Amino acid sequence: xxxxxxxxxxxxxxxxxxxxxxxxxxxxxxxxxxxxxxxxxxxxxxxxxxxxxxxxxxxxxxxxxxxxxxxxxxxxxxxxxxxxxxxxxxxxxxxxxxxxxxxxxxxxxxxxxxxxxxxxxxxxxx
Numbered sequence: 226x227x228x229x230x231x232x233x234x235x236x237x238x239x240x241x242x243x244x245x246x247x248x249x250x251x252x253x254x255x256x257x258x259x260x261x262x263x264x265x266x267x268x269x270x271x272x273x274x275x276x277x278x279x280x281x282x283x284x285x286x287x288x289x290x291x292x293x294x295x296x297x298x299x300x301x302x303x304x305x306x307x308x309x310x311x312x313x314x315x316x317x318x319x320x321x322x323x324x325x326x327x328x329x330x331x332x333x334x335x336x337x338x339x340x341x342x343x344x345x346x347x348x349x350x351x
Contacts, residue, residue: 227251227323227340234319234345237311243347245306247321255279255299258324258331260338261306263317263347273319274306275331284331289315311349318344 228250237243245261260275274295275284283295292311297304304321322338324331332338 229342231345254302
């Protein structure tokens with residue numbers, strides 16, 4: 226069992242930055258692929274970024290490439306999402322999630338992630 230708690234959301238102007246954190250409980254954090262997803266009002270949940278267990282491989286949605294960076298610190302049981310050059314369309318509830326899969330490339334499908342946090346709201350004003 227893994228419990229995930231996100232933090233770091235807030236209100237920021239377009240062009241600004243936010244850094245989201247996701248703290249995980251348990252001693253097996255390093256055995257999970259970690260991902261960030263988001264859901265805007267009235268829209269489906271979408272993949273944002275993911276990172277492999279050793280942090281050697283990352284994947285990003287096209288909409289955030291070059292602006293967002295995912296990282297993890299296995300010693301601290303924490304995964305981060307640095308969000309720069311934010312746009313109003315980045316406004317959403319952001320969720321972190323844990324995937325026990327052992328594949329080389331992190332999954333972009335929410336179906337493979339079995340543990341989810343409660344989410345943190347990020348709002349970007351124009």
